[in-house]
Amino acid sequence: MLQSIEQRSALAGWVLAIVRAMEAKGVDARAVMAQIGMDADLLEGGYSRYSQVQVSQLWKRAVELTGDPTFALTVAQQVRPATFHAVGYAMSCSATLYRAISRFAQYTRLISDSATATLTENDGRVLLDFHFDTGGETPIYETVDTVLASVVAYLRWISNDACDPLAVRFAHDPLPSRDAFARFFGCPVDYDAPQTCLVFDKEQISRPILSSDEELASLLDGAASRFLEQRMAGRFAVRVRDLMIAQLPEEIPTKARTASLLGLTERTLLRRLKDEGTTFAEVLRQLREELAFQYLRRGMCLSEVAYLLGFSDNGTFSRAFKQWTGRRPSTISGYPPLPADSRSAHAA
DSSP: OOOOGGGOEEEHHHHHHHHHHHHHTTOOHHHHHHHHTOOGGGGGOTTOEEEHHHHHHHHHHHHHHHOOTTHHHHHHTTOOGGGGHHHHHHHHTOSBHHHHHHHHHHTHHHHBTTEEEEEEEETTEEEEEEEEOOTTSOOOHHHHHHHHHHHHHHHHHHHTSOOOOSEEEOSSOOOTTHHHHHHHHTSOEEOSOSSEEEEEEHHHHTSBOTTOOHHHHHHHHHHHHHHHHHHTTTOHHHHHHHHHHHHTTTSOOOHHHHHHHHTOOHHHHHHHHHHTTOOHHHHHHHHHHHHHHHHHHTTOOHHHHHHHTTOSSHHHHHHHHHHHHSSOGGGSTTOOOOOOOOOOOOOO
16 A cells, blocks of 8 residues: 555655754744644754654745745755765765766655656756655645755755756746746756756766765665665555656556566566555556646646656546546646647557
């Protein structure tokens, strides 16, 4: 069974960056934490975690109390190796920024249960795609902005270089602070994009970092892997789900491809899912249904949703959605009755 929003959590190091940013703006962050019921003593250890519900509440209060539309950039400047636990230290020792980004993508689930990241390459460009699972709730856009800004800020800290992306894309609406974000990233920032991602020039991020230590980074990889395995114990279906997200919308997730990504045989993949009381088809169906609700509630048009979920056309998606939920996509709050666009989709 997949994890509910109430069960999800984030590293204390990530919360500490938010707290320090609040304090930099003159807000008594610890008093706010006490009001929410967050134990500030947990900030002293990088191994501790806070519930995602509490972290979201802290974010909302931070946005309200600072009144700063660029607060996400303030948080990003507070990011250091400990923010990302063992992952952050491994990234800081990486031979190249490409290796650092790869490590971040591999271990994003260790940092937060509500986020996944995938790395793809295309025509000399490296795309770091993000998916934020909010359990159907409206995303707090400032958190999304902060994650992308934090990755870029940390890469600059590691390399002691500007490290500007080629492009930054957000799935949410433009914010009043868009000019400030464009200046921070040093590149065009697109909004209302199909996916949230950072785009890098592969040659630029493949340059050697003189202060690197890949031997130490490999040791830290081992620690991160152990922590991740502990976090994911009994949650094999969640790992499968993450890899399904990585395959969409470029291809329909298959048993063979997913098993290969996990380094398992198809038989072992299916057996482990069965041990958790589910099947490959059920995990895929549930993922598509959850994503469909999220996309429709964001106001995405039908053809965009169909494309992102890997359906061949609007009709195929609509029939599947009604089969899953007993409802038509047009009945979901936030869905605009706009004419279909010309975006092509992959066969379902």
